[in-house]
Amino acid sequence: MRVFIVALLATLALAQALVKEEIQAKEYLENLNKELAKRTNVQTEASWAYASNLNDENEKKKNEISAELAQFKKEVLSDNQKFQWHNYQSDDIKRQFKRLSEMGNAALSEVEYADFLETKSAMESNFAKVNICNYKENAKCDLELEPEIEEIIGKSRDHEELKYYWREFYDKAGTAVRSNFERYVELNTKAAKLNNFTSGAELWLDKYEDDTFEQQLDNIFAEIRPLYEQIHGYVRYRLRKYYGNEVVSENGPIPMHLLGNMWAQQWSEIADIVSPFPEKPLVDVTEEMEKQGYTPIRMFQMADDFFTSMNLTKLTQDFWDKSIIEKPTDGRDLICHASAWNFYLKDDVRIKQCTRVTQNQLFTVHHEVGHIQYFLQYQHLPFVYRTGGNPGFHEAVGDVLSLSVSTPKHLERIGLLSNYVRDDEARINQLFLTALEKIVFLPFAFTMDKYRWALFRGEVEKANWNCEFWKLREQYSGIEPPVVRSEKDFDPPAKYHVSADVEYLRYLVAIIIQFQFYKSACIKAGQYDANNAELPLDNCDIYGSAAAGEAFHNMLSMGASKPWPDALEAFNGERIMSGKAIAEYFEPLRVWLEAENIKNSVHIGWTASDKCVAF
Numbered sequence: 001m002r003v004f005i006v007a008l009l010a011t012l013a014l015a016q017a018l019v020k021e022e023i024q025a026k027e028y029l030e031n032l033n034k035e036l037a038k039r040t041n042v043q044t045e046a047s048w049a050y051a052s053n054l055n056d057e058n059e060k061k062k063n064e065i066s067a068e069l070a071q072f073k074k075e076v077l078s079d080n081q082k083f084q085w086h087n088y089q090s091d092d093i094k095r096q097f098k099r100l101s102e103m104g105n106a107a108l109s110e111v112e113y114a115d116f117l118e119t120k121s122a123m124e125s126n127f128a129k130v131n132i133c134n135y136k137e138n139a140k141c142d143l144e145l146e147p148e149i150e151e152i153i154g155k156s157r158d159h160e161e162l163k164y165y166w167r168e169f170y171d172k173a174g175t176a177v178r179s180n181f182e183r184y185v186e187l188n189t190k191a192a193k194l195n196n197f198t199s200g201a202e203l204w205l206d207k208y209e210d211d212t213f214e215q216q217l218d219n220i221f222a223e224i225r226p227l228y229e230q231i232h233g234y235v236r237y238r239l240r241k242y243y244g245n246e247v248v249s250e251n252g253p254i255p256m257h258l259l260g261n262m263w264a265q266q267w268s269e270i271a272d273i274v275s276p277f278p279e280k281p282l283v284d285v286t287e288e289m290e291k292q293g294y295t296p297i298r299m300f301q302m303a304d305d306f307f308t309s310m311n312l313t314k315l316t317q318d319f320w321d322k323s324i325i326e327k328p329t330d331g332r333d334l335i336c337h338a339s340a341w342n343f344y345l346k347d348d349v350r351i352k353q354c355t356r357v358t359q360n361q362l363f364t365v366h367h368e369v370g371h372i373q374y375f376l377q378y379q380h381l382p383f384v385y386r387t388g389g390n391p392g393f394h395e396a397v398g399d400v401l402s403l404s405v406s407t408p409k410h411l412e413r414i415g416l417l418s419n420y421v422r423d424d425e426a427r428i429n430q431l432f433l434t435a436l437e438k439i440v441f442l443p444f445a446f447t448m449d450k451y452r453w454a455l456f457r458g459e460v461e462k463a464n465w466n467c468e469f470w471k472l473r474e475q476y477s478g479i480e481p482p483v484v485r486s487e488k489d490f491d492p493p494a495k496y497h498v499s500a501d502v503e504y505l506r507y508l509v510a511i512i513i514q515f516q517f518y519k520s521a522c523i524k525a526g527q528y529d530a531n532n533a534e535l536p537l538d539n540c541d542i543y544g545s546a547a548a549g550e551a552f553h554n555m556l557s558m559g560a561s562k563p564w565p566d567a568l569e570a571f572n573g574e575r576i577m578s579g580k581a582i583a584e585y586f587e588p589l590r591v592w593l594e595a596e597n598i599k600n601s602v603h604i605g606w607t608a609s610d611k612c613v614a615f
C-alpha cells in the first residue's frame with residue numbers, strides 16, 4: 001500500500017512537472033517562431049537577389065546564408081529534443097514541435113549541405129541560361145526559353161522546326177546536368193535518411209499527412225484515365241489528319257513536339273488545329289487584350305480586383321513596390337519561371353514573372369496572386385504554420401479564380417469578349433480547350449514525381465534512368481520524344497522543377513482539389529445548380545461573391561495549423577480528396593468524345609514506344 005502511494009505521488013509530481021514544462025515550451029515556441037521568421041526573411045532576400053539576378057556573387061551569398069540557416073535548424077532540433085513534447089496535452093504545441101523538427105536537406109553535414117546547394121544551383125542556372133540558335137537563321141543564337149522558344153513551340157506547325165528546338169533544348173537543359181542530377185539524388189537520399197525517412201519520396205509525401213495518399217491518387221487517377229484516353233485518341237486522330245500518316249501513327253504514342261508545349265504538359269496551344277468544331281469560336285482574348293492596350297500591371301490589378309470583390313485581402317504596397325512583373329531589359333540573367341514569394345514579415349510579398357500580354361498569362365497572374373492571397377491570409381499565424389494546408393492547396397487557390405476568369409460570362413463582364421454565342425458546339429470547344437490544359441496535365445504531373453520517387457527509392461538502375469523516364473511518360477501520357485533518345489541523353493532536368501528540386505505532386509493535387517473548391521464556391525455564389533441548365537458549372541463566375549470569399553477566408557487563414565482535411569472542411573464541409581467535381585465539370589465533353597471517337601473509328605489507347613534505347 002505504502003509503495004503504491006509513493007508511486008502515485010511520484011507520478012503526480014511527474015505529471016505536474018510535465019504541465020509546467022509545457023507552459024515553458026509554449027513560450028519557447030513563440031520565441032522560436034519569431035526567430036525563424038527573421039532568419040527565413042534574410043534567406044529569402046538572398047534567394048530573391050539570386051533568382052532575379054543570376055551571377056556568381058549572388059549565388060555564393062545565397063548559398064552561404066542557406067547554410068547558416070541550416071546550421072541554426074540543427075541547433076533547433078537539438079533544443080527541441082530537450083522537451084518531452086510527445087507527451088504534452090496540447091495538440092497545437094505537439095504539432096508545432098513536430099513540424100519544427102522536420103529538417104529536410106538541412107539535416108546534411110555542413111560540407112554535404114554546401115555540396116547540395118551548389119549542385120542544385122548549378123542545375124538551376126544551367127536551365128535558366130539555355131540559349132538556342134534560330135532554326136531559320138543560324139547566326140542568331142540568343143533564343144531563350146521564355147519567351148522565344150516557348151512561343152515557337154506553341155505556334156509553329158512545321159514539325160521539322162519543332163523537332164529541332166525540342167532536341168536542342170533537351171540536350172542543353174537536360175543532358176548537360178546528368179552528373180549534377182546523380183549527385184543530387186545521392187544527397188537527397190542521404191538527407192531523407194537523416195530525417196528518419198526511408199527515402200526522399202517518403203519525405204515529400206509526409207507533407208500530405210496521410211499514409212494512404214499515394215493510393216488515393218492512384219484511385220482518382222484510374223477514375224480519370226478513361227476520359228484522358230478519349231482526349232488522347234481524339235487529338236492523335238486530328239493530328240494525323242493535319243500532319244499525315246508519316247508523322248503521326250494510328251495506334252502509337254503521340255510525338256510530343258507536336259503538342260504545343262516543350263514538355264507536352266498542356267496541349268491548349270494547338271487547340272486551333274484539333275478543336276472539335278473548327279468553324280465555331282474558341283475563346284482566346286489575347287488579341288483583344290493587345291488591342292485594348294493591356295499591360296502586365298493592369299493584369300495584376302485585375303487579379304487584385306477579383307480577390308477584393310470577394311471580400312478578400314488586397315495586395316499590399318510592398319507587393320507593388322518590390323515585385324518584378326516584366327522581364328528586365330538590362331541584360332541580366334534571371335529565372336523567368338513565374339513564382340510568388342513570402343518574405344515572412346508583415347505584408348512583404350512579391351511576384352517575379354516575365355509577364356507577357358496573353359490570355360494564358362492572365363491565368364498565370366491569377367495563379368500567382370492566389371499564392372500571395374494565401375500568404376496574406378495566414379501571416380498572423382506562428383511561422384511554422386505559414387504554409388498551405390498541403391502543398392497542393394497553395395497551388396489551387398489562384399486557379400479557382402482562373403477557372404472563373406476563363407468563362408465566357410466573366411470575359412464578357414470585363415469587356416474582353418463580345419458577340420460570343422455559347423451554343424452546344426461552342427461549349428464543347430471550350431470544355432475541350434480546358435481539358436487540354438487540365439486533364440492532359442494530370443498524367444504529366446503524376447509522372448514527374450513517380451519518376452523521382454522511383455529514383456529516390458533506388459528502384460531504377462542508373463544505367464536506365466533516361467529510358468525509365470520516357471517509359472513512364474509513355475505509360476501515363478501516351479506521348480514519346482520526336483527523336484530516339486538513349487542513355488547518353490538525360491532528359492528529366494529539362495523540366496524546370498526537376499532541375500530546381502521542386503516537388504511536383506502539388507500541381508496534380510491542385511488540379512483535383514481546385515475543381516472541388518470551384519464547385520463549392522460556385523454553389524455558395526449561387527452560380528451553379530446541377531438541376532438548372534441555365535447555371536452550368538463550366539460557365540460559373542464567382543466574381544463579387546462574398547460568400548465564396550468567406551469560404552476561402554476560412555480555409556486560407558488556417559494555414560497549416562491543422563491537417564488539410566480540416567482546412568478542406570472549413571471550406572466546404574468535405575474531408576477527402578475526390579475526382580467527382582472534375583468528372584462533373586467535364587461530363588458533357590466525355591459524352592461527346594465517346595460518341596465522336598466511335599463514329600470516326602478512333603483507336604483508344606496506344607502501343608509501347610520505341611523512342612528510348614539503352615545503347
Ligand SMILES: *[C@@H]1O[C@H](CO)[C@@H](O)[C@H](O)[C@H]1NC(C)=O
Nearest residue numbers: 052053054055057058330332
Ligand atoms: C546584380 O548583381 C550584381 C552583383 O551583386 C550587382 O552589382 C548588380 O547591381 C545587380 N543588378 C541589379 C539590377 O540588381
Ligand SMILES: *[C@@H]1O[C@H](CO)[C@@H](O)[C@H](O)[C@H]1NC(C)=O
Nearest residue numbers: 133134135136137138139164
Ligand atoms: C542551320 O544549322 C543546321 C545544323 O547545324 C542545319 O541543318 C541547317 O540547314 C542550318 N540552317 C540554315 C538556314 O543555315
Ligand SMILES: *[C@@H]1O[C@H](CO)[C@@H](O)[C@H](O)[C@H]1NC(C)=O
Nearest residue numbers: 077101102103107194195196
Ligand atoms: C532519427 O532517429 C534517431 C534514432 O531514433 C534519433 O536519434 C534522431 O534524432 C532522429 N532524427 C530526426 C531528425 O528526427
Ligand SMILES: *[C@@H]1O[C@H](CO)[C@@H](O)[C@H](O)[C@H]1NC(C)=O
Nearest residue numbers: 310311312546547549550553
Ligand atoms: C467581409 O469580411 C469581413 C472579415 O472577414 C467580415 O467581417 C465581413 O462580414 C465580410 N463582409 C461581407 C459582406 O461578407
Ligand SMILES: [Zn+2]
Nearest residue numbers: 367368371395
Ligand atoms: Zn504556383
